[in-house]
Amino acid sequence: MTKLLKLTMAVALLLGAVSTTASADARKGQKIFIKKFKAKCGFNGAKFAAKHSQAEWEEINEAGNFKKEMMTICPDVKESDIKDSWVPHLYDFSYDYANDSGNVPSC
Incomplete structure (x- = not known):
């Protein structure tokens, strides 16, 4: 019984860690943009994000071209x-x- 309990706890811990790192956060992305890219881009995050629609951003990301587009x-x-x-x-x-989300960031 002790081995089963240890195995179950290990699996739960591993799944918790994987799900935490796999999830992205728009607020964190906003903070990164403000801190690292706002000055280099010459405009705020709202203007950056508004360069494309949600479908366009999704297509760019799925193609693996987000860095290139940035x-x-x-x-x-x-x-x-x-x-x-x-x-x-x-x-x-x-x-x-x-640009089609209807949301406006605070940066």
């Missing part, structure tokens, strides 16, 4: 400036505040 919109941003771990958060921010 560098197109903000020419002063280099690929090395964008950490891979930030992309899901920046994508969620862009998607949530796209």
Whole structure:
């Protein structure tokens, strides 16, 4: 019984950790944009996110071109400036505040 309990707890802990890291956060993406990219882009996150509709952002992200599109919109941003771990958060921010979302970020 002790081995079963330990195994169950280990699986629960692992699933909790995986689900936490797999979920992205638009608010975190907004904070990253403000801190790291607002000055380099020359405009705020609202203008960045409004460059595309939600469907367009989704298509860009699914194609794996989010970094490339970010560098197109903000020419002063280099690929090395964008950490891979930030992309899901920046994508969620862009998607949530796209030009057809009806949402307006506070940055």
